Amino acid sequence: MDKNIVLIGFMGSGKTTVGTIAGRELCVKFMDTDDIIVDSSGMEIKDIFAQKGEGYFRLLEKEAVKTACRVSGCVISCGGGVVKNPENVRNLKENGIIICLKAGVDAIIERIGNDDTRPLIYKKSRDEIIKLMQQRKVFDNSAADAFIDTSDMDTIEVARSVIDIYKSHI
Numbered sequence: 001m002d003k004n005i006v007l008i009g010f011m012g013s014g015k016t017t018v019g020t021i022a023g024r025e026l027c028v029k030f031m032d033t034d035d036i037i038v039d040s041s042g043m044e045i046k047d048i049f050a051q052k053g054e055g056y057f058r059l060l061e062k063e064a065v066k067t068a069c070r071v072s073g074c075v076i077s078c079g080g081g082v083v084k085n086p087e088n089v090r091n092l093k094e095n096g097i098i099i100c101l102k103a104g105v106d107a108i109i110e111r112i113g114n115d116d117t118r119p120l121i122y123k124k125s126r127d128e129i130i131k132l133m134q135q136r137k138v139f140d141n142s143a144a145d146a147f148i149d150t151s152d153m154d155t156i157e158v159a160r161s162v163i164d165i166y167k168s169h170i
């Protein structure tokens with residue numbers, strides 16, 4: 001396994017859970033850009049947003065993507081906003097198959113609507129979340145090599161589908 005499996009998609013679409021399962025099934029390392037940021041900065045994501053702002057977070061995120069892209073044959077889960085920066089997408093594509101996990105707004109709200117670790121959607125209205133999802137969709141659609149609609153699937157099914165797509169792309 002040379003190329004990485006790169007998971008993108010909106011917050012709460014299941015990237016971390018699915019990526020962990022896919023990594024386990026394939027016996028390869030799983031990495032998460034948010035974890036890299038927390039490790040390198042020694043701060044939690046919500047504290048970076050609160051104390052340093054989103055711009056600073058995006059700089060750390062760009063470095064985290066570069067770190068993740070140095071490996072090969074791994075599963076990499078990306079924070080939902082990684083795709084906003086074309087340099088990130090270029091780096092990830094160079095050595096990876098990018099798979100976008102899609103979920104509907106109701107599933108997203110049910111999973112993480114009240115999660116204070118996601119500063120961009122914490123305490124936001126349904127309409128505000130829909131608006132952000134629409135903005136992100138444009139970036140996700142242009143970055144992804146493949147998409148999985150996770151609506152009617154459990155996480156193991158999604159992980160198996162990720163693996164199938166990966167195998168069909170290499």
Ligand code: S3P
Pocket residue numbers: 009010011012015016034045078079080081082117118119120
């Ligand atoms: C963000 C998504 C989060 C995290 C940060 C910003 C975003 O990651 O990177 O809160 O801009 O969409 P997850 O997608 O893993 O929740």
